[in-house]
Amino acid sequence: MAEHIIELKGVTKYFGENLIIDNMSFYVNKGEFITFLGPSGCGKTTTLRMIAGFELPTSGQILLNGKDISSLPPNKRPVNTVFQRYALFPHLNVYENIAFGLKCKRVINTYRNDKGEEYTKKERLTKKEIAAKVKKALEIVDLEGFEKRSISTLSGGQQQRVAIARAIVNEPEILLLDEPLGALDLKMRKEMQIELKKMHKRLGITFIYVTHDQEEALTMSDTVVVMSDGVVQQIGTPTDVYNEPANTFVADFIGESNIMNGTVVGQHKVRFCGKDFACVDDFPVNEPVDVVVRPEDIRMCAPEDGMLTGEVISVVFKGIHYEITVQVGKYEFVINSTECRKVGEKIGMKIAPDEIHLMKPKFTTNVYDGIITKHNTVRFGDGEWECDVTSLYPGSHIDEEEYLITKEGEKIDLTDTEVRVEVGLNDITISDEEDAGGVMGHIISIIYKGDHYRLIVRTEENEEDFVFSTEDLWNENDYVSVIIPRDKIKLTLKPKGKEDEA
C-alpha cells in the first residue's frame, strides 16, 4: 500500500460563524498528483491553505507522514505553495525571488575535528550552492538566463514559471498549487498543464492542485477530490469520477449529464420517462432514484428500434461532435454524437444497461425546525409562514382569541411550541416579487432533470436551503422570494420531552 503523505482527520473550519469545511477526512498518497475540484466557495482553497499552514483548522488533525502538523507555522512545514496570483516579491529580481527560500534554509553538516570526532553544525547554504540550485530550478521551468530580470518585465506565463521555480527549488515534500493557471489564456494554460504534468513525473514529489476547471482536473490528476459546500463529494481517479459519479452533484459538475427522476421497479430495472430500462446498479424496489446518463452514452438508431423515440429539436456543432437535443414526450435529452441529425427528424435512442447510473437522491423532502408564533404562524427557514396549526391536534379548532381548542375542549396556547416542518419538493414555488413569499434567498444550484429543474434557494441570514422542482428556467444567483402554500406546510409536534424540560 502506498504511503500516506498527508492525512486529514475530521478537519472542520469555521470563519466566524460560517462553516467552511465540515468534518473532512481523506488522505493523499506519496508522489501522486491530487486535485481538489469544486465550484468557487466549496472550501478547496481553504483546505489547501490549512495544509500550507496559513489557516489553522478549528478542529481535527492534519497529519504529515503520520505526524500531527495542525498547529505548525508555515515556515516549519516541508511544503511549498504556488500562489494563485503568484505572489512574487516585486522588489527582488528573478534570481533573488528563487533564492529566497534557500537563503532561509539551514542544513545540518557533519564535520570531523582534529581528534577525529564527528560533530554537526547547522549552517546556511553557501552562495555557490544557492547559485547552482537556482540555475537548476530555472532550467526545469525553461527560464535560463532570466536571473537578472525584474519581475515587472515578465509576462504572466513567465511569472508563473518563476513562481513554480521558487517553490520547487526548496525541494518540498509536497507542492501546493492554488489555481495556478487561472490567470493564463487558454492556449498557455494547455501548455502549462502538460508541462506541470511532466514536472511532476520528473520531480517525483506530491502535487496538490486546486482548480474549479473540471477538464483541467481530469487531464492532470491521478486522483480527483470533488468538493462542494465544504464536504468531499467523491474521491477517485478521473475515470471513476467521470464514469461512476457518486451523486448528481458530481455528475452535473463533471462533464455533461442527463439527470432524471426514476423509480426502481425490479431487480436491475429502473423506470424513467415512462419506460422500463435494464441497469446494473442495485437498489431496493420502489425506491425513488436519480438516473444519470452521459450524453455520449446514448446511441441513436432508427425510430422503431429505439428504447425511446423522440424528435430532434436542436443540433449544435461542437468541433469534434454534434450536440443534439431530443424531445421525448415532455423530457429533453442531450446526445453527443459524431453523426449529424436534422432538426425535426424522428430518431430512436438506445442506452446500454451499464451506462445508466442510479443514485440515491440527495433530497427527498425539506425538513426544518420550526417554532409557532403568537399569531399561529410558524417560523422556520429564516421566515415566518402562514400554516394550519390545527393539524397538530386532529379535530381541533382556533377560537376567536387565537387559542387552540382541542377535540376534547382543552385550551392550548401554542406560542413557542417547537415543531418539525416538512415541505415536499413539489410544493415550493418562487417569485421575482419581493413580498410574494415568506423569505428571500439566492438560487445557488440548478440541475436540469430532463423535464424539470431541481433548484436550491439559500437564504442569506442563516443559510437555510429550500430544495424544490420547477419547470421554469431561472438563473443561478437570482434573488427570489420563496412561496409555500398554507396547506403544503406539514407540521408535526416534536417529541414531548423537550417541552417538559422547558
Place this chain on the structure above:
Amino acid sequence: MKLPRFSRKTLCIPYAVFLVFFVIIPMCVILFYAFTDRQMHFSFSNFLRFFSDPTKLSTIVYSIVIALITTVICLVIAYPVALILARSKLKKKFVILMLFVLPMWINFVLRVNALRELFNLLSQSEALSWLENANIFKTIVGMVYDFLPFMILPLYTTMLKIDTSLYEASADLGGNAFTTFFRITLPLSMPGIMSGVTMVFLPSMTNYVVSDMLGNAKVTIIGKFIYEYFGSDWHMGSMVALVLLIVVFVSTLLSGGFKSEENVRGTNL
C-alpha cells in the same frame, strides 16, 4: 470674429500665472537680495559673512539635529502603528486611524499653546520641575506631536498596498517573522518611509512656532533665523533662505525624492 480656440493648454494659464508671480519672481528676488549689499551692488559679502560666522553655521547644524531627532522619533512611533493598522482586518481601523489624524484638523497654534500650558502645569510639581528649562526636550515633544500624522499616513498607505500574499509567500518559503520583516515588509514600505521622512524632516527644520512657544524662545532654528533677519537685513535673510533651500534640495536628492516613482504622499483622508 474668430473665437480663440479652447484647448487643454488654456486650462494651464491660471497656474502659469500663479507660478510666475509666486514662485519664479520671488525666487529671483531672493537670489538678487542674497548676492547684493545694502547699496544694491553685486557682492559675495553675505555669503562670506554667513560661512565665516560660527553661530550661523551652528544654528544650521542645530536645526538639522533637532529635525533628525524629531524624524527618528516619529518614525519609531509611526511605523508599528501603521503596520498594525494596515495588516489588521478590523472593520473599525478607520476610526483608529482618524484618532491619529484628527489633531491635524485642529488649529496648529492652538495645539502648541495647549501643549505649552500642559508643560507649565506639569513643571509646577516637584518631580517634574526640570521641565521648566528643558527647552530642547519640549521643542522636540511638540514637533513629534505635530508632525506624527504626516509620518503615519504615507506609511499606512504604502503598507496597505503590500499584497498580504507576499507575507504568506515568505512564510511558506521558510522565512520566520524576522526575515519576513527585514526582507519583505521593510523594503516594500521604503517609499512610505522616504516620503514620511521628507514630510517631517523639512517642516521641523523651519517651523519655529513650536520652538518659540515651547522652547522659551531659547531654541533658535533656521526658520526663526530667517524670520529675524527679514526684520532688519533682507540681504542676509535671503542668503540664509538660499542656504536652507540648498540643504533641502540635497537632502531630498539623498533620500531619492526626485525619482519619478509613484507619489505615495497622497493620503486617503
